[in-house]
Amino acid sequence: MRLYDCKEAPNPRRVRIFLKEKRLSIEHIEINIRAGDNLKPAFLAVNPRGLIPTLELDDGTLIDEVVAICRYIEEMHPTPVLMGTDAKSKALIESRNRHVEIDGINAMTDAFRNSVPIFAKRAIQGVVEETLAIPELCQRGHAGITRFYDALNKYLSTHEFVAGSQFSIADISALCAVDFAAWIKRSIPEEHEHTQRWYAAVSARESSRA
Amino acid sequence: MRLYDCKEAPNPRRVRIFLKEKRLSIEHIEINIRAGDNLKPAFLAVNPRGLIPTLELDDGTLIDEVVAICRYIEEMHPTPVLMGTDAKSKALIESRNRHVEIDGINAMTDAFRNSVPIFAKRAIQGVVEETLAIPELCQRGHAGITRFYDALNKYLSTHEFVAGSQFSIADISALCAVDFAAWIKRSIPEEHEHTQRWYAAVSARESSRA
Numbered sequence: 001m002r003l004y005d006c007k008e009a010p011n012p013r014r015v016r017i018f019l020k021e022k023r024l025s026i027e028h029i030e031i032n033i034r035a036g037d038n039l040k041p042a043f044l045a046v047n048p049r050g051l052i053p054t055l056e057l058d059d060g061t062l063i064d065e066v067v068a069i070c071r072y073i074e075e076m077h078p079t080p081v082l083m084g085t086d087a088k089s090k091a092l093i094e095s096r097n098r099h100v101e102i103d104g105i106n107a108m109t110d111a112f113r114n115s116v117p118i119f120a121k122r123a124i125q126g127v128v129e130e131t132l133a134i135p136e137l138c139q140r141g142h143a144g145i146t147r148f149y150d151a152l153n154k155y156l157s158t159h160e161f162v163a164g165s166q167f168s169i170a171d172i173s174a175l176c177a178v179d180f181a182a183w184i185k186r187s188i189p190e191e192h193e194h195t196q197r198w199y200a201a202v203s204a205r206e207s208s209r210a
Numbered sequence: 211m212r213l214y215d216c217k218e219a220p221n222p223r224r225v226r227i228f229l230k231e232k233r234l235s236i237e238h239i240e241i242n243i244r245a246g247d248n249l250k251p252a253f254l255a256v257n258p259r260g261l262i263p264t265l266e267l268d269d270g271t272l273i274d275e276v277v278a279i280c281r282y283i284e285e286m287h288p289t290p291v292l293m294g295t296d297a298k299s300k301a302l303i304e305s306r307n308r309h310v311e312i313d314g315i316n317a318m319t320d321a322f323r324n325s326v327p328i329f330a331k332r333a334i335q336g337v338v339e340e341t342l343a344i345p346e347l348c349q350r351g352h353a354g355i356t357r358f359y360d361a362l363n364k365y366l367s368t369h370e371f372v373a374g375s376q377f378s379i380a381d382i383s384a385l386c387a388v389d390f391a392a393w394i395k396r397s398i399p400e401e402h403e404h405t406q407r408w409y410a411a412v413s414a415r416e417s418s419r420a
Binding site: 048049061063064065067068069071072075076086087088090091092094095098099103123124127129131132134136137140143144147151 | 258259267271273274275277278279281282285286296297298300301302304305308309313333334337339341342344346347350353354357361
């Protein structure tokens, strides 16, 4: 099993933290996204969508998309449980993880990819053809980040973790999202005490260094 | 168990088809998205994100997000299997379903929500505050739809279904995506014979009428 990875990108980090929580160590192959290596023929032969992370199994099967990769790992190595134990907890963790992705990571990605010069003509991840940045979409992304942080702080005022009372994949996604948002100066607002408390706790876990 | 539903919207239809494939019949509560009823206090008390579908369990637990709802149903009613049987098939179906969502449904949603007059100031689903349509994002969405259809036809030239050789949640997502795209005159290109063959087969299933 080996992981096509990119050290500085937020999505592959989600898988790395997931692996560390499971105490699994696998081979990593570094792909440089800033240099556009994910859009060159060598990597497109591995994943035609040009996206990292991608997991390659020993039988050659390729799995992309963070949560699909984590699903495979969770099924093969069930403990510690990161995606729920029964129908209800699995569904609620999946729902909360999607809130982080849709309301948080997607808004951050819109704000980031539509503003930084290096991606001015590559405004969508994994798309080979020229795609121009849209300044209004960067603004829309920033408004989304504000909503995401407000909702997260409210949720964490009554829950220990992002999906209830147990650490889960949703915390991993949110931690990577928050650290990603710092790139565009959108760290957790200082006054969001509940999110600050949560962030301190999850950042103190050994896995966060992945 | 009851479902907050909207007859004409593509995402709740994915859950309705999933339920029909499982031969389950549950209570439905209709919410009118065009009239903005999903953004009014009564529904926001059910789901603060203002999104449909939302599933309410008999114990009052609320689950939103299509795939999280389907996960709950799949776990409670495993047959017929729609989300995989082992680690590899679960991961591959999840990956393919996400391709449909990210490359297909998201592009279609960008093209639709940023062009139709009724959503000119409500360009993101579920967001209460005014969000103006972005014409360039509509164009970007249309380019994404073209890429999605090209990749789908290529995949279906060597696979019977959207995620391999078995009907799955990925077919349900893709069927609803294709029928949604017809609203903005982006039906399957006539020359895409493999996608046409697949579409005829999945549309002929009784569940497609949900």
